[in-house]
Amino acid sequence: MRRLNPTSLGQHLDVLYRAAWGLCGSREDAEDLVQETYARVLARPRMIREDERAYLMRAMRNTFYSRLRTASRRPQEAATLEDIEPADPRAGNRPDRVAEFGEIMQAISELPEDFRLAIVAVDVLGLSYGEAAKALDAREATITTRLYRARQRIAKEFDDSPPSGEGSAAKRSLSVKENS
Amino acid sequence: MTDRSQLPEAELAALADGSLPADRRAQLRARIEASPELASALGEQERAVRMLRAVDEPAPAALRAHVSEMAGGAARTAGPRSASRWRRSLFVPAATALAVAVAALVALLGSSGSSAPTVPQTARLALAAATSPAPPEDPAHGGLLRLRVGGIAFPYYGRTAGWQATGARTDTIGGRRIVTVFYMEQGHRVGYAIVSGAPLAVGGGKLIIEGGVNYRLQHTGGALLVTWRQGGHTCVIAGHRVNSATLLALASAEERQAA
Numbered sequence: 001m002r003r004l005n006p007t008s009l010g011q012h013l014d015v016l017y018r019a020a021w022g023l024c025g026s027r028e029d030a031e032d033l034v035q036e037t038y039a040r041v042l043a044r045p046r047m048i049r050e051d052e053r054a055y056l057m058r059a060m061r062n063t064f065y066s067r068l069r070t071a072s073r074r075p076q077e078a079a080t081l082e083d084i085e086p087a088d089p090r091a092g093n094r095p096d097r098v099a100e101f102g103e104i105m106q107a108i109s110e111l112p113e114d115f116r117l118a119i120v121a122v123d124v125l126g127l128s129y130g131e132a133a134k135a136l137d138a139r140e141a142t143i144t145t146r147l148y149r150a151r152q153r154i155a156k157e158f159d160d161s162p163p164s165g166e167g168s169a170a171k172r173s174l175s176v177k178e179n180s
Numbered sequence: 181m182t183d184r185s186q187l188p189e190a191e192l193a194a195l196a197d198g199s200l201p202a203d204r205r206a207q208l209r210a211r212i213e214a215s216p217e218l219a220s221a222l223g224e225q226e227r228a229v230r231m232l233r234a235v236d237e238p239a240p241a242a243l244r245a246h247v248s249e250m251a252g253g254a255a256r257t258a259g260p261r262s263a264s265r266w267r268r269s270l271f272v273p274a275a276t277a278l279a280v281a282v283a284a285l286v287a288l289l290g291s292s293g294s295s296a297p298t299v300p301q302t303a304r305l306a307l308a309a310a311t312s313p314a315p316p317e318d319p320a321h322g323g324l325l326r327l328r329v330g331g332i333a334f335p336y337y338g339r340t341a342g343w344q345a346t347g348a349r350t351d352t353i354g355g356r357r358i359v360t361v362f363y364m365e366q367g368h369r370v371g372y373a374i375v376s377g378a379p380l381a382v383g384g385g386k387l388i389i390e391g392g393v394n395y396r397l398q399h400t401g402g403a404l405l406v407t408w409r410q411g412g413h414t415c416v417i418a419g420h421r422v423n424s425a426t427l428l429a430l431a432s433a434e435e436r437q438a439a
Contacts, residue, residue: 005255006255007251007252009247009251010244010247010248010251013239013243013247014236014238017238018235027392029394031243031409034239035247035379039250042250042251102392104232105235119232122197123229123233128199129194129199144190148190148192150228151229151232152225154228154231154232155223155227156224
């Protein structure tokens with residue numbers, strides 16, 4: 001057990017922000033989720049056993065669920081602007097980099113929740129399988145299976161190879177810079 | 181042929197991200213060489229790993245500043261734990277009473293407190309009088325005015341929507357700068373405010389989603405307002421006797437560019 005150092009938590013911000021975007025599917029919600037997670041964690045002194053990043057992942061998952069519960073209780077009237085006005089002329093104005101990143105995060109956010117949490121914990125946050133299992137309260141074997149299937153869906157989603165056979169769903173085409 | 185249901189999923193996942201122990205790696209590689217299904221499954225895993233590990237989107241500067249501020253505050257108030265427990269129990273009632281008194285004082289003084297501004301406070305500014313002339317159109321950036329807050333420029337609606345910028349004002353609440361530009365069209369007036377720094381808490385009202393942006397439509401004191409975020413900052417546009425479609429069109433039609 002050791003005391004969580006508030007000043008060292010900032011170093012995880014970028015990766016936590018990306019993870020939050022993967023969980024929520026939108027930049028604005030990701031910002032809210034990260035802000036609320038940090039606010040909760042920093043509200044009082046904490047003693048932690050695990051890695052800081054794993055601790056933050058657990059805190060963020062709890063905050064995420066808590067926000068979902070709150071949102072489900074709050075009556076919310078949602079509509080699209082198309083009901084009122086023509087389409088937003090800004091659509092497509094964002095830099096390619098953001099669009100690509102946004103597309104990947106959007107694809108993650110559309111995965112089933114268990115798959116989403118596993119891939120966010122391991123491939124976005126960079127936790128080990130063991131750390132991810134602890135953070136997500138699941139067995140390590142369960143995490144690896146979910147991770148495998150989540151990656152499989154993401155790979156298929158961005159598969160650039162020509163479709164073989166009929167009825168293949170529209171796939172997102174994406175060129176990804178490889179770090180070699 | 182390998183039955184897909186019999187794929188060693190955990191091992192393939194671990195091989196793809198480099199976490200499979202060395203002693204199991206060679207054995208799995210040998211199986212993969214003999215099986216196109218395994219090779220294909222590994223290929224998918226590796227492609228997803230490369231894609232996900234290549235993303236490097238940083239957190240917005242405003243969020244970073246806010247988290248840093250929170251962490252700094254937490255570090256300052258943490259102090260040595262050993263002696264703090266009894267003191268805390270002794271002084272909690274007094275501290276609570278003091279906090280209540282301070283909150284009451286802040287409420288009495290209106291916006292002069294040190295806490296972050298709220299959306300209603302910002303909306304009041306957007307409905308207040310101008311204190312300075314309107315900024316001119318920016319000839320270098322069509323559709324924008326020559327006034328920016330945190331890299332976000334105010335829109336110039338004159339050519340498209342007919343709304344002319346008529347004035348501006350700058351206020352500070354809780355150390356945060358709030359800049360407002362006022363626009364008029366056929367006797368109707370709206371105020372467009374941008375709050376610098378970390379996003380304000382926004383909730384309630386009617387949520388309208390367009391182009392990935394969440395717009396909140398709310399009523400306050402007889403006025404209508406729309407709140408949204410851009411570049412990590414909070415934008416509020418408000419007006420009396422202006423309908424929601426007009427406000428939403430103004431909120432979503434701007435073509436500001438980050439500096």
